[in-house]
Amino acid sequence: MAAQDFLTITRLGWAVAIILIGLVVRFFQRLHYHRTLVKGLPGPPHSYLWGSLISMNETLRTQPKRAAPQTFATILKEKYDLPDCFYLDLWPFGPMTMMIMDADVMGQVTVKQSFPKAVEVGTFMRTVSGPGDLVASEGATWKKWRATFNPGFAANHLISLVPLMVDQCLVFCDVLTKRAGNNDLFRMESDTTRLTVDIIGKIVLDADLNSQRAPNPLVDALMQQIRLVGTGAIFNPIEAIDWPYRWARQAYNKWIMDRYIGARLEERWATREARGKSRTVIDLAMDTYVKENKASDSGAANNKRLDSEFKQAAISNMKTFIFAGHDTTSSTICYCYYYLSKDPARLAKIRAEHDTVFGPDPDAVADQLRHDGHLLNKLEYTLAVIREVLRLQPPASTLRTGPPGSFATDPTTGQRLPTEHFMMWCVDVGLHRNPKYWDSPHVFRPERFLKDDSKSDTSANFTSNPAWVGFSKGPRNCIGQELAVLETKVILAMTLRKFEFQAAFDELVKLRGDGSGYPSDFEGIQTQFGEEAYQIQMGAAKPREGMPCRIRLIR
Numbered sequence: 001m002a003a004q005d006f007l008t009i010t011r012l013g014w015a016v017a018i019i020l021i022g023l024v025v026r027f028f029q030r031l032h033y034h035r036t037l038v039k040g041l042p043g044p045p046h047s048y049l050w051g052s053l054i055s056m057n058e059t060l061r062t063q064p065k066r067a068a069p070q071t072f073a074t075i076l077k078e079k080y081d082l083p084d085c086f087y088l089d090l091w092p093f094g095p096m097t098m099m100i101m102d103a104d105v106m107g108q109v110t111v112k113q114s115f116p117k118a119v120e121v122g123t124f125m126r127t128v129s130g131p132g133d134l135v136a137s138e139g140a141t142w143k144k145w146r147a148t149f150n151p152g153f154a155a156n157h158l159i160s161l162v163p164l165m166v167d168q169c170l171v172f173c174d175v176l177t178k179r180a181g182n183n184d185l186f187r188m189e190s191d192t193t194r195l196t197v198d199i200i201g202k203i204v205l206d207a208d209l210n211s212q213r214a215p216n217p218l219v220d221a222l223m224q225q226i227r228l229v230g231t232g233a234i235f236n237p238i239e240a241i242d243w244p245y246r247w248a249r250q251a252y253n254k255w256i257m258d259r260y261i262g263a264r265l266e267e268r269w270a271t272r273e274a275r276g277k278s279r280t281v282i283d284l285a286m287d288t289y290v291k292e293n294k295a296s297d298s299g300a301a302n303n304k305r306l307d308s309e310f311k312q313a314a315i316s317n318m319k320t321f322i323f324a325g326h327d328t329t330s331s332t333i334c335y336c337y338y339y340l341s342k343d344p345a346r347l348a349k350i351r352a353e354h355d356t357v358f359g360p361d362p363d364a365v366a367d368q369l370r371h372d373g374h375l376l377n378k379l380e381y382t383l384a385v386i387r388e389v390l391r392l393q394p395p396a397s398t399l400r401t402g403p404p405g406s407f408a409t410d411p412t413t414g415q416r417l418p419t420e421h422f423m424m425w426c427v428d429v430g431l432h433r434n435p436k437y438w439d440s441p442h443v444f445r446p447e448r449f450l451k452d453d454s455k456s457d458t459s460a461n462f463t464s465n466p467a468w469v470g471f472s473k474g475p476r477n478c479i480g481q482e483l484a485v486l487e488t489k490v491i492l493a494m495t496l497r498k499f500e501f502q503a504a505f506d507e508l509v510k511l512r513g514d515g516s517g518y519p520s521d522f523e524g525i526q527t528q529f530g531e532e533a534y535q536i537q538m539g540a541a542k543p544r545e546g547m548p549c550r551i552r553l554i555r
């Protein structure tokens, strides 16, 4: 080898070595920085090298493999006797996290100050929606869209939507009747998902998606997108390997969804004048577009085609509404069936309420609700059941981030809890199962939400009770909460006296390989909080395996 070549190789070797040393030094600098962030703060046993990862791992080993990450907060707290707010150092595999299960502290970061959403929310929502969506955006963009869509979720408008919910629920009853006739073993969550997506499709796009009866390209792409979404908050090793496949599939699904909704937007835009005023979500977005363009006198308001920037933001928001508006509600309906089926006395009680309000014939409910949606206001016990289900199995929570120099304060000790640099996880399921606020917190007892309940916990009123946060609180609370409750009431009123639901986790193995896309685990720990139907993360937190069940027609 010539001396010249030797020198070149030696220089190259030195250069590589210097880069590697630089990377190692940088790694240890960052390690030190993250490890000292949580120094002296409450949390599970912590190691300088591994942060909280060893404690996390020990805790996860005691839980079902795919249990939803939000459920670990309570388990960690109990295992290590932690306070209601504690810190997790998951670097470099996850964000530095502050777990909040105290009602007062949660109120400080969502109501009193309303801290910005964590970056993980944007990462998560980008897969499903896109730039400018209501869930992840902040500041003026969020304000504009929230004000735009609020009228679509006003109570008086929602009542006018009851007939369309009834129509979709009749299709659902047909589907269930066939299932009962065939004695099918099936995943209830697949059916409730198609029901709720058809309802929200009508409310958002004024479109008959009809996914309960036939495949629909928008719905199919959305369902697959939800299955491909990363958890964002917790490291999943598979996501580090299969990203090329995920990326390509996600890009394709996005293209299908954007094309579908884009065409709907153009169609609505072209027929806007003829149609007149409407509070459908898609039309509300266009009202804002017209208002903005008239104000700026750009002339775009009279153009035949929509401006591309508006179109992109509108598509993002339509997708957000379709996603946020079906997934959570579908999970809630499944859990209502599940808890009631395990509690014959309470099932009898809710059925008795439906007898009182609608009379003995369950098939008459549809017509009665079409004529008078206000009958739903009489379903006090049904509402208590929904609140109790959302207490035990809340499908969503809020993730915030602390602005520079920000703190929260522990209400009992007065200790200042740093929030800057942390993802603040307001863990509803942790708060909802916290014995400080709830009597027998793991027990299904809807009566706790009735005004005259002798054992009423902090307060029976679910909006003013700071320990009930199923729809989050403060300015970033759920815009669709009234709709979700109304819809669930309609569905329970129309189905509970017609069908007998029976969970069938013991038959799970027969559903193996059915192509439904639910992850399966037949080995290891199979229950959490004593329930077979523990939550897994698939978009929202939802019942494991899609709630396998059988159904029987009663009348």
Ligand code: HEM
Pocket (backbone or CB within 6 Å): 117, 121, 134, 135, 136, 146, 320, 321, 324, 325, 326, 328, 329, 332, 390, 394, 395, 396, 397, 398, 399, 469, 470, 471, 472, 475, 476, 477, 478, 479, 480, 481, 483, 484
């Ligand atoms: C049982 C059903 C539902 C539950 C438990 C639920 C829960 C929540 C929660 C916890 C949040 C706060 C999320 C965060 O801070 O990141 C939220 C926000 C939101 N929800 Fe829901 N939701 C439900 C149904 C719906 C429905 C039916 C819609 C649509 C019509 C909807 C649309 C939204 C939107 C757009 C936001 C973002 C609001 C904002 O930031 O201004 N949700 N929901």
